[in-house]
Amino acid sequence: MKTGTPPRSPLDQLADYRGPAGSFDEFRTADGSIRPGWTRFLGALEQTREHDLRDNAQLASRLLRENGTNITGSEQEDGDFRPWELDLLPVLFEADEWGVVQAGIEQRARLVEALTRDLYGSQKLLKDAIIPPDVVFRSPHFERAFATVPEKFAPLMLYGCELARDSDGAWQVLADRASSPGGLAYAVQNRVVISNALSRVLHRCRIKRLAPFSVQLQEALKQAVGRRKNGPSIVILSEGPSNQFYFEDIFLARYLGYPLIEAGDLTVRRNRLCLKTLEGLIKVDLVLRRTADARLDPLEVSNTNQQGIAGLLQVIRNCRTVLANGPAFGLADTPVFMPFLPAACQYLLGEELQLHSIDSWWCGAEEQRKFVCSHLDELVVKPAFVHSGGEEIYPARMSSEQKESLRARIESDPAAFVAQRHVTRSTSPCWVNNQVRPGHIALRSFCVRNEQGFHAMDGGLVRVQTADGPMQLSVDAGEFSKDVWVCSDTPVEPVSLLPKMQQTPSLRRTNLELLSRSADNLFWLGRYLERQEAVSRQIRKVTERLLYESADQPVPDVQPLLMSLAEQEVFDKELLGVEGEFSRGDIEKTWPECIFDSQGVDSYRGLHQKIYELAWQVRDRMSADFWRAINIEHHRELFVGATSERGLGELLDDVNQRIGTCCSLTGQVMDGLVHGPARLFLLVGRYLERARQLGFLLKHYLAHDNEAEVLSLVTLLESCNSLMTYRSRYRGNFAPLPVFDLLVTDAANPRALVFQFVQLEELFQQLPQPPRTAQTAPYMHIIRQLRHRTESILPRADHAVAWPSYRGRTAKVLAELEPAVKETTDLLTKIFFAHVGVTRPIDSSLRGRSL
Template sequence: MTSEVAAGNIMERLLAYQGPAGAFDEFKTPEGTIKPQWHKLLESLGNLDEADLSTRLHSANRILQENGVNLTGFDHDRRTNRPWEIDLLPAMYSAADWKVVRTGVAQRARLIEAIVRDLYGAQTLISDGLIPTDLIFKNKQFLRSFHNLPPESSGLLLYGCELGRSPSGQWWVMADRANSPAGVSYTLENRIVISKTLPQFLRECQVHRLAPFFIQLQETIKQLSAHRSDNPSVVILSSGPSQAFYFEDVFLARYLGFTLVEADDLTVRKNHVWLKTLTGLVGVDVIIRRHADQNIDPLEVGGYSPNGISGLLNAMRHRNVVMLNGPEFGLLDSPVFMPFMKKICQHFFSEELVIPSIATWWCGQKPAWDYVKAHFNELVIKPAFAHSGSDEFIVSEMDKESQQKLHAKIEDRPWSYIAQEKILRSTAPCWIGDYFHPGHLALRTFAVKSQDKYEGMNGGLIRVEQRGAPMPLAISAGQCSKDVWVCSNKPVPPVSLLAKIQERPEIKRSNNQLPSRAADNLYWLGRYIERLEFTGRLIRKVSDRMLSEFGQQTINDIMPMVACLAEQGGIEESLGLDEFIPSRDRMEKLWPAIVWENENSGNFQGLCENVIRLSSLVRDRMTDDFWRATLQMQQTIKPDKIQSISDLQDLTNNLMLQISAISGQITDGLVHGPTRHFLLIGRALERTRQLTLVLREFLKKVDDQDVMPLVTLLDVCNSIMTYRSRYRANFSVLPVFDLLVTDSSNPHALVFQFNELRKLLAELPYRDRRKPLISPERDIIRCVRFELQCLLPTTDRPLNWVDYRRGLDKILNGMDKRVQQISSQLTSTFFVLSEFTQQVDDHWERRDS
């Protein structure tokens, strides 16, 4: 099945490639000649050798990794995060070949829209006998709540089509994707990566661009919302980072310039949809739905759902919001409709299907069930009403007992199953392991609404599988992906999504329409970044002292730091007790495992994962460099094993560099607005908490007789160089604590945090403009600043350590409560918008009466 050439350049290897017997090959004809659309690519590849191609492939996959392109989003079990991979060699299609695909997919989208409008409207397909009644009324995906939703409030914006090519070269529709089609962002990302690694090849091969498709996508959204307001509010509704394709949601939000939201960000008041923002509620005109959950309104559909918005369907009925794609279109994602598509197309359009459906039999009809029984071993069995691409049973690969059980299940509930023929998908050469192997291709392409018709994409996404067996109809299937190149017969003009200037926008200095959930995530991201950095410095300093030459004295110096780590859950709590004083040898041996292998809630790995998780939640608001630094951190915390203190020290050093890069992006990469403010507020409050913790521990131990704890304290607080520049090597308790507590010029001093908090709170968009002056959090900050000021000397009260220590001890003992009070006030003011109970519209009561 595989042809390999041991030596030679890329051209020689491609010429020696042979597709498998019985499959339609996209590269060579049955006679062994290369198809015309590949000729220009082969000319471009002629000067490359395998080392060049492997280098470019490595570069492409590195770009995908840096961009955070993956298949599962963030999950606490990081092993489930599968990277997206690409084969540099595209799948090439001629203009004539692709015209069939583009026309067929556009027709299919038009047909899907017509079917859904009919089934949730006049239902002529049922009354005219084109669809059996059991197919609808035994279908759990058919939901009464979606009946007669206004077409202007619920549209099919984007349609995805899963295609396969049989050994004869015939295209078949394998599955419809009308609910929330995945893959469009992966398609564009693949093209962007290829354009960076093989830029001249795209130009020389005259490949159609993808930008016109996305321009039409933007234009359609604009047209659908233009009648609502001069400046319509458009949001992309996502399920969040736990969703398998969250990358796509973030990508689309950034690429199209729309706000990314989750269900909790939206609320319905008086049949209007509102976005909860820092400044209050902002009206929403268009919702682009990116999750497949049909339970979008718990008042009417399915009860509670994390993706549900109470009252949303009523807002749509009142034509106060447009949803794209509407929830009713998910009905056609199930394969049970495929046997009837040909007749329905003739019924609605008097047309034949340009691309037929794969041969499908619904077992709810006796003749179809009889055929399935007669050809059972030749078919693929699937649930009739489930999303196409869910469970499937390849009968020929099942043992006899499993076949009998499946047969009995179908016999018991025949309407619940469909059967489809198996096809051997087409193949194309793939560069895998320094050789060209035939890969079987699963193509997904898309159509977008364009006024009263649909426009197909000049491109698509291909997933590759080396085995010839049926491939699951999911984006995650296959070993890698390919870009689709549709070759034009003439040069392709450059097209960009960047629109020409049509009207001069209003000058703005800030955008306060930050969703409350996003502000909350930013605040906690700031806190966790600071907590991780401080914990890293503690761990690194303990490791440094372990490697020093001061014998048992080392243990006495490091125990305050160990106590700090234990108090906040970084290590076992028992290790922070005063009576725990191990020998240096034992501590040196146990320290790597204590830090890296503990399962406490505040452990080092857990803090890193929280930073990564929260970063993924606000990725649409952060710079690309911020995200790259976060991904580097994700790679850093995956060492095979930390075996020694030196290993741990290397890891913390690398993490400190990455945290510094992240902090630099926060301070210099973001404009001075709410996004930056909440990150810095979280950082200042967490730094206050960490400083309080470490100062309290060292305050118990230090005196002027022992210099080393003072040096350690300054190092942990990132202030050692500042101290040396002022006092050289003259270490004394009073100047050390003054620098870390009451020096307003030191960004790592306690008083500096409260000065910063005062400034940042004054910049927040309080709904009541007087609030920054009268808020409880402002009072707490004013009180702390006054108490810290009282520690400093006056003309009639000189500075002395005894008084300073007594006053500082009192302040530190009450600091945790104050930090908690400020955090609670911020939560109630900005992060939580109180909901109120309202009477549900009596629409259904009137209709049922």
Template sequence: MPTTKTRWFNNYDTQKGNDEMYSLNNGMKPYWNKLLTEFDTLGITGLTARQKDIDWLLSENGVTYNVYNDPKGLHRPWNLNVVPFMLHQDEWTKVEAGLKQRAELLNLVLKDVYGERKLIKNGIVPYEVIYGHRGFLRQCSGMELKIEQYLSIYAADLCRGTDGRLWVVNDRTEAPSGMGYALENRSTTSRILSDMYAEMKVKRLSGFFQEFNQMLIDAAPGKKENPTIVILTPGSHNETYFEHAYMASFLGYPLVQGNDLVVRDGFLWMKSLQGLKQIDVVLRRVDDAFTDPLELREDSHLGVAGLLDVVRRKNVAVINPIGSGVIENPGLIPFMPAIAKYFLKEELKLPQIASWWCGQEKERNYVLEHISELVIKRIDRTNRESIYFCEQMSAKELEELKKVIIERPYRFVAQERINFSTAPNLSKDKLEPRNVVARSFCIASKGEYSVMPGGLVRVAPDGETVRVSNQRGGTSKDFWILDDAEIKEDKNRHWQKKSSIAISGLDDLPSLTAENLYWAGRYVGRTLVNARFLRTVMRQMAIVQNRDEKPDSEKLKVLFKAVTQLTGTYPGFVEKDKNGKLAMDNPYEEMLSVILDKNRIGSLAHTISMFGNSYYSIRNLWSSDMWRVFENIQKIWNSLVDGDDHSINKILKVLNQLITRLIAFMGLIEESIMVQQGLLLYFIGLQLEQSTLNITKCRALLTIKYDEQVEYDLLEYLLTSHESLNIYRYSYRSHIELAHVLDLVVLDLDYARSLTFMINRIQKDIARLPHSKHDHQLNNYQKYIFEAFSKLRLAESTKLAMTKSETDFKREDLDTLLEELSDLLYKASQSISNTYFNHTDKQTQLFTQSFPI
């Protein structure tokens, strides 16, 4: 029972099952009592404050988890409970031995399944358990690898059974996730609970991750001292994309997608700005069947055509090997004791759930007779199919399930329904017991397996939920292994060998990463320019509104049409819509749409969404400060989108906040990555976008001649939206004149916001791109930019400001120049994309293969 020191646990309900705080005799475990004593000094108020600190820190660090098919799913904040999950080293030593044994067993099974198949030939495992599993890939049959241990990474889900021991619930072998989240959890709790963390003598994780890095290096064919290693991700919409980016940043390896890689001459290459760079090791987070569209699923856009052939030739190491998903198989669980005796002449060291494979008559009959007491699973897991908790099903549902089992019995496994242990979880200012599942990780290391001293603990979302899953709203805990001995402080992280970092220079930058950097620059520039101009227009609308005037003045009409031209949201204010209506009749409604309609291409909301997507795609490159500013931008914007107040004043307030955060974000980019690591592509995209939009803005406001007052106001609006009004006044100290405005905004070679300065900057930056250095001739994109710069240098503001005659209303020379510049910048952009970002190569299978979903 709780001691008096932990009196605020008196209402802690453990009647529903065994609890991690208590041993079988219901006495509190000493280390839990010690932690609760530490908590008691904080009190519930102090502990709740620590939980808020954890929530704040995770948000600041941008830790997210994507929940599929959920409106709020993308980039959902990661939840970490302040109360850790704890085991003592005495118990952990036994668990560790069991995990090593199980990893070695599954390694031998994996070799056998695609090799000699002794388990099937000798009747240890029925062939349907292997061949009936969707993870078995016939294309991998007979494939040999150079590495000694095929199964490089293994994860096991553990729960405490009614006998007080930790049981294996699931095996994860295809592309086990959670290692990065476990590391982030530890980083967070060790900061927020630093005093308790030291007092409880928690074992460190640093040694494990050093071994993990060394494992990747040692896996390289030919035992290269400096192999090129990449992390293959399905992309930013994957549920654990944060972890992919986090591990890439932590280990210093480039994060690539399938389009970044290509097979040539029996080797795997990364497409860089310079050309192709050979890859030695791929740490994959793409499922087996999607890794090679040439031999496996032809509809996959996530893998690399021909990858399996490179693996067969032993020219690349893929971790875990393609095809390893076949042993992520609950159908193997009933046969694991026999497998252990066959391969190791040992008993299993870790207990398992009692399981019955329905492909055997005796076992199937037992399952059908006792189905209401069991949990039914398919032998191959998939997110599209449920686990059947039969005690919660109706009689009719059970009969339907029986029919499905009888039809294809080999596909199903039944498992005993067990109430696994609970652990204390802080919820609503009190501790409540919640079901927990602990995931532990093993890695191949020097002929055996090393186990992470901890792992990832997932927690049920409420006290009634049995199934524990992040996709179903679960949270997490840090996993502490406690020792009696003093824990030495972590030394600086130092890898035993230094692997080459493929992102070290422009020549080695993955092409998809380069493209995302380029578009990140374009979307940041587009968001800033459009937000500033929209703010200028909304200010004028506010002035008109305050004066109770109708918004139909000539200058406002020009501004409204410029909004449509700048954002590309046609027909907008320029033309009638399909119903014959003109937006000019209700400008406020149209402005709201241009600002807030996320589904309208060109709107500010759509641009911010695209800016966010480009940012997430390369988030492993950004600093934590950038993430904080980015998160702040999202919160500010969402406060407007999700709020009920869409008044002009509210919009102006949000636009002001948005613009200042964008400027801060842009300033931080230069501190996050070096120019030769990809910042150059961002700069080129940014300058191209800002130049193009400034040309559009000048064409909309300056090429038509208006009466003197309207023209003066439009010049002032242009300077204001360009953030150049003050510098104009300081530089010219005169009445605002068109020729001077053109000199400053368009032609000034020394003013950073002028069109000439930006195009000159583009000219210098593109000269540093790899293909620009091949010979003395200019590339097409260089020619276009050089021509644009030359036209600007030859232009004269006084001539541009003139019309052909006193009666003309159009400044032909200015309009022609701006139109030519716009066309040249578009051609330059297309040329850059075609030269460096071409991902259109497509390979197809010679015949169609069926991969059931």
């Protein structure tokens, strides 16, 4: 029997690799020899067990998936969710070759800083006609409010540079990133994953580490605020989960060790920027921003959506808080400056520009406009005042009529357009579908500024596109990414981001510096986790009864479960029919689709999505194991959502796995979170929701005609995860009174209603005492009343317990439960999650003025 030809090994394929003609080859030199860095890589790959890239590629994909590395912060309503992909084959550079690139990036950062300072200061570049005035004053990114911000308190701390090599091997800068450069976290994450997948190869090749750059960034942030008695208060400002690069914000916050906040977490009080925490308002010394200029201060910056921190710029003017990067540098991110940078570099720095920009023409200059209009097919046309990476127009792809229309647009408003040459990017070998193929690469690297000047990273981020043609100047462009390896001639010393041991701090047992928003998210995460588990248990019981009973056997015992789920809008109430009853045949056919396809917030899949979104927002507060469990479940959910198998068996299997995940997460909360405010608010949400879920279920069982039937009682106990406990006490003797006693008034049962009130009362005693309240907090008063009324359901010890009396008292408590939970939630929100204080003027000079 003939067998197919075995697949060639990666090493054999790399040995035969040749880059395509017309592009600079990062793998081989012009004479066909393999470059030194790649020679070292191939030798190291052959000497280790990592030569089979297939298994290592799967490991890398799994690590990225478990860490939640993606482009969008959370899955959007339009389904635009894209996981981050990494090619195991890096892009390699020799140390001396990379040194030239580093020097050019550092000079470029100095130039951007000097140019921006001049344009917002003395404007010598305009006075001496180095840059035309329209280039500056027509830009929507030129904000006059930024001119009065002191340089020391608005530094260019982090700079990014978008690079490509042309067919001759010369480096060209395609974009400057000086506002809030993206991609740094993805570069570091790529190295972390590669260090796991190709650890031996990495060490044998003596690759320079990225950790020194992160240490420099940490030190630069601390230097910017100077010494503080209790250490500087540094935060990272994010646009939040709606931003497509929210993963990067979370990663940087955890990696650098600073809190991740949003604009709503900050407020200005008495000319100081403060962080809203449970402990009160805490002064902030430095903000490392990840937001656009337009979302800084709605009082002074052109902002159609009124986002930002009102009064922030005035705080910076008063030298109270450092903003890194400063608000002015977004001006330099537009392509309109590129034609003028060589002259500006000579004028401002007295140096020749080392890394030249891609050939660019501003149509606002007559000669440049004429050249553009006569060479459209050779160029890419872009809006002059939009940050690089926005709209790009390719005239070569247009019809004659479309080109004439474009020429007319340029002639009507020439200053609004910039044209640039096409660049054929260099290529590097890629491991794609178990084959080595060439890919066009886009490189982005970074430099950080400290007291000694700018220092560029020993590496960067590469995005790859296997097809010919242009690639957008964005972190999410391309098909996948690569790590950048800079080879060292000497052994590489280990570097750690852990700080050196300093003076021993005072011992603490808790930390109330928890953001009010984080406390709110943790509270709702606890509620939704418990709601997901309770709903899943009810769905599981209904599914089991439909699956295991014969088709002609009625299942009236699940009627209360269906009523409870329908009331919570887990599925469409119309499934139950007009009278609230259901047909066994109808529901058996539609039940799986009804659960899988419901899209409401409280549906089976909607609850999971809400948990995933909340977990994203408190990721900096949860352990890596907690997040890994959440993320694994999320990817399983995406897979289940895409499958066509939707029977009762598939639903039961999915629900069982979902319940297992809920139990795993609960265990990590109980044992993995230190006893502090984060754990406290999560548990408050959990116990409130469990009480609420018990209320729904017990209420419908009391209203059910078959409440005393054994099968109904067993179904109820199973749904509340208490059947084993009941059987250990009462064996097989099922009766309504002991069943409801176990689920309502037994304080020793973690699944009983009264147990939730006992736990909530204990947790409420640990909450910070709200200001200007009575001795007993209002939320405590509500829970104490519920506990007292629940405990009073049972008569005194010398009185016999009768089911009718017990049933009536229980029904009264259950009727009060839902409004009480809602009122308690509203009180907690008002007191802890939403800071409402006395409105004060932003600046004393504004008093008495009408705004």
